[in-house]
Amino acid sequence: MGIVERRARQKEEVRNNIIYTAWDMVKKDGWQALSIRKIAEAIEYSVPVIYDHFENKEAILLEFGKKGFRKMGDKLEFARNQYTNPSDQIRAMADAYWEFALNNVQLYQLMFGIGMASCESEKCTCEYNRFIDIMIEPIENELKLNNRTDVNACLKYHTLWSVLHGLVSIKITGTSPADDELTKVVLDDAIAGYIKNLK
């Protein structure tokens, strides 16, 4: 008898409804706006029903994180397969990564734990500017030293900062299983490469 199947199907449907509704909210107002109560209201069930499908709120967000990794994986794979030359492949993947992140901001935030309130936008401008000033000076000098008038110091500063911030945030959020030692080696390697490219 298909009774249990029908039940399973109905349960699955509710589950999908939860995810669908939740994603709608996240997409529209960001992950911070997600609320169990609002989901319940939207799917026209009482609150505890949500907990029959997900252990807690985090589990719902986790669902999107996984979805994000799958989607990004697909994009990267596709980009890579457009080329056979490895360096072209790397370039293509980098572009695809960039594209994915900017077109799926909410997903990316959930995947890597980015974007709490913080000092966003222009609230720390003054303090931030000093930080730029300090960092950019040696870069300008190094470029002068090497007669690299073709290179924009501001651009190079951004590159340096990206490398640093990227390493740090991967380290802090614990996304990568890499240990301390490896990360420090990566840093040294990246900086060495960076300086080499200024010459």
Add this chain to the structure above:
Amino acid sequence: MGIVERRARQKEEVRNNIIYTAWDMVKKDGWQALSIRKIAEAIEYSVPVIYDHFENKEAILLEFGKKGFRKMGDKLEFARNQYTNPSDQIRAMADAYWEFALNNVQLYQLMFGIGMASCESEKCTCEYNRFIDIMIEPIENELKLNNRTDVNACLKYHTLWSVLHGLVSIKITGTSPADDELTKVVLDDAIAGYIKNLK
């Protein structure tokens, strides 16, 4: 008459008390544990008093963000001033940045909006591993192509990812005032440099 001065002093004292207590909480349990009500209890005042000194909870966190930028600025400046050669200075600043971030995780998180719940640690392992696999293959091939048996592909993969993630998260959290065009140029520049270093 020094009455207004004394009053201002006392008010200042309460304000400092709020910041001190708040920082204690953030330091111990992370910024997510900060609660207006708990601060009020700790300083032995009622809740609305907090709002005489700070517009809202975010304003308190902002205070720490600013403090973080100042502190990091000091560290970077100091590191830079230990050397005269620009490339040494860059290296020193990179190390200082790294040190600061790892020794002041909470501050760094507040400064750059990192570290919500997310897919942290090992919850997305499976999805994450596929992502590594896809990315690392072309790097290995490129290294082989250039007979670079001295270089660890895993390390190089981490470097690439850091650059990408760094750029993206700076872009997403809006920390930098850089516009879209500049950021894309930075990306291209960084990737070009990265590939060059694989050769």
Add this chain to the structure above:
DNA sequence: TTACTTTTGCTAACACCGTTAGGTTATTGA
């Protein structure tokens, strides 16, 4: 000293939130 004004601080509430205990109703199998 008294009357008035300002500052200070509090209570109590509003409107949310995630989570869960416990009971009710409907559905199913014997």
Add this chain to the structure above:
DNA sequence: TCAATAACCTAACGGTGTTAGCAAAAGTAA
């Protein structure tokens, strides 16, 4: 028809940030 089970809900617990409105204290001027 009856017991078991699954589905579902109400209502609460213990939190959160924020604010309106009032009482008391402190300072000022007569």
